[in-house]
Amino acid sequence: MRSFLKYTFLLLGFTLLVMIVLDLVFTTIYHTGAYRSKIMWVRDMEDTTAVDYVLLGSSRVNYGLQPELIEAKTGKKGYNLGMNATNMVETMALLEEFLNIRKTATVYVQVDIQYENKTPDPVGEIPWMPFLHEESVYKHFKGYGDQYSTYRYVPFYRYQKFATRLGAREAVASLLGSGYAYENSRGYMPLFGTIAEDKDFMPEQTVTTKNSLYTELIRFCKKKGIEVRFFTSPYYRFQGNIEKLGTFLPNYTNFSDSVAKRKYFSDQVHLNTEGARLFTEIFIETYFSEQP
C-alpha cells in the first residue's frame, strides 16, 4: 500500500507541477505575446501621453466608432476600447487599466438594453482571466462568486475552463505573433456584410431599474476629474424600450434610431464598416462640434 500511495502522490505531484508550469507559461504568454484582446493591448501601451477621450462599452462600440476618423475630422485623439460582450464590471476594469497608464479628459460609455446587467458577462469576463492573480483585476470580480477565487488560486484551471478562448490554441497563436493590430485603427474593429433579415428588433430586455454600477463609474470618474457621457449606439428598426436611460444617466444621448438604412448594418445590433463611418460622423457632430 505504501508504494502505491507513493506512486499516486508522485502522479498527483507531477500533475500539480505541470499545472503550475503551464499556468506560468500561459500567463506569461498572455502578458507578453501578440494581442488577443484589448486588455493585453491597453496594458502594453508604451505611449503614456494623455488622450482627449476613450470610448467604452460592448461590441456595439467595438464595431461602431472609428477614432481615426474622429482624429482626422476634429484633431481629437482617443481610443475605442469597446470589447465584445462586456458589462459594466469589465468596462470599469478596462477603464482602470487604461488610467493606470494614460489619462483622458472624457469617457464616452455606450449603454443599451443590457443596462441592468449587474454581474460580469460569462463571455466578456474571459479575457480577464489571465490577469486574475493581480489584486487590481481580482477586486472587480471577487464579489460575484466563489468561482473567481478558484480561477485565481487553482493553477491552470482558468485556462482549462475557458479553453475555447484561452486554451492551447489561443496561447500558441499569441506566442507565434498572431494577434490584432489594435493600434493601427485605435481599437476600432471592422465588421463586414449586410443584415440579412429585414424585420423589427424587439428585445425582451427593458430598462426599468437603476444600476448602481453606473453610479460608481460616475463617482470614480468625478474623483479623477474625467467627464462622463453616455450614449446608445444605433440599432436596426429598434422597437425596444430604453426611455428610462435618460432619467437614470446624466449626459445621455440616444442614437438608437440615428442610422436607419439597412445597408449600414451587419446585423440588427451591429453596424458594418459603412455604418460605423456614418455613425462616427453623427457622433462627431453631436459631441465634438459643440466643444471649443
Added chain:
Amino acid sequence: MLFNSLDFAIFLPIVFILYWFVVGKNVKAQNILLVGASYVFYSWWDWRFLFLILFSTLVNYGVGLLLTKEKKRSRRKLYLFISVLTNIGLLGFFKYFNFFLENFVEAFSFFGMSFKTTTLDIILPVGISFYTFQTLSYTIDIYKKKLEATNNFIAFMAFVSFFPQLVAGPIERAVHFLPQFFTKRTFKKEQAIIGIKQIIWGLFKKLVIADSCAQYASEIFDNYQEYSSATLVLGVFYFAVRIYGDFSGYCDIAIGTARLFDFKLTTNFRYPFFSRNIAEYWRRWNITLSSWFRDYIFFPLGGSRVSRYKTIINVMIVFLISGFWHGASWNFIFWGFICGLLYVVFSFKSKKKHSYVTVNPNTLPSIRAFFEISLVFVCMAFTRIFFRTTSMEEAFSYLRQIAEFSIQLDYLGIYRYSVELIPLILVMLWLEWYSRNKEFPLFSVKPEILKTSMIILFILLFGNFEEVKQFYYFRF
C-alpha cells in the same frame, strides 16, 4: 455522479480510504461500504430511482432463493417468469412505454381508428438497461443451474449496484462477478497501479478525444442541412471516434476503478477499430453486451447449429433486439437491422476468424489488412448515422445530403477549432495499435512514469474542462 467530475475526484479517494483503512479486514463491512457508496454515487443523479434498484434487487434476490429451493419444473418456470417480467417490465415502462403507445396509436389510425392518448413524461433512470440485464443473467443462470443463489443479501446488493459499472456497464455475469463479493479482498499494489493507469487512459479518451470530437459531430449532425456532403462524411467519422472514445473511455475508468478495490471486471473493448471483418468487430465492441445477447438470446434460438437460413434469422433477431435495447425509436431498430445485415454478409463471405491480435503488434498492417480494417471502420461509422440521428427521416435526409456529392469543406459554426485533434486521434490509434496484445496501452505492472505523465500532460493541455459532458451511453 460522473467519472469526469470534481465530485467523483473527491468521492473516489474517500471510498478508497474507508475501504482499505477502516473496513479493510472485514469482507462484510467492505460490502456494506460498497453498497452505501454505490447508492450515494447513484443518488447524485436522482435519489428517487434508488428505490427502483432496491426493488429490482429484492425481487431477483428472492426469485434466486426460490429457484434454488424449488424442484418442480413448472414452479421454477413461474419464478423465472416473475423475474423476467419484473426486469423487462421495469425496462419496458421506463424506456419503451411511450414508443409502444405512439406506435399503437399510429397503427390503429392507419386502419381508420383514432385514439386520444397522452404520452407520459417519463425520465429514463440512468443505467436501467445495464443493471436489469445483469440481474436477469443472475436468475436465468440459477434457473439453468449454472449458479447457486446467494443468501447473502448485502453481497447481492453490492453485486447489483457496484458503482464503477452501475450506470453503463460492463454488464457482468453473476457467475464471474458475484463470487468476488465473498472472497477476501487484499490490496494488490500492481493491480492498483494498473487501475490508476487505466483510469488515466480512460480520461484521455473521454476528455481529449471524445469530448473534442463531440463538438464537431454535434455541430454537423445538429445542423446537417447547412453542410456539404464532404462535411457530413467528416461528421460521420468524428461521431464514430467520439462514441468509441466516450464509451471505451468510460469502461476503462470503470474497470480501473474496480481494480482499486480488488475487483476484476470483464474487458468490454478490445481495439474494435482494428477489426478486419464485421463479426470480429462485434467480438471487440461492447463485448459484455454482445456476449449477453449471444448467451441468452442467440444460443437459446439455436445459435449457428441450425440451418444457414435459420442462423441468419437468429442473427437478425439478435441485432434487432440489440438496436431496440439501445433506444426506443425506429432509427435504433434500423441501425440494428443494418448491423445484422452487414454481419451476415461479412460472416458468410469470410470463413476466416481473426484472433484479437490479427497482425503482429509490432508491425504496421499489410496493405490488405489496412484495406480490410478501413472497410470495416467505414461501414460501421456509416451505420452510426442511424444511431446518432433522432429519427428515420433525419437519418435518410442526412444520407440523401451525402449523396449530393458536394466536396467542399465548410466552415463550421463552432468557436473552437481544435487543430490538435487529428494528431491526438492519431496518437491514440498509434498507441492502441502497438498495444493490441495488452488490455489497454498503459497496461504494465511497472510504473512507467514517463508514458503516463505524457498522457496526463495531454489531458491537462487538451482535455475538455469547459463543461462536464455526460457519457453518451448513459442515455441507454
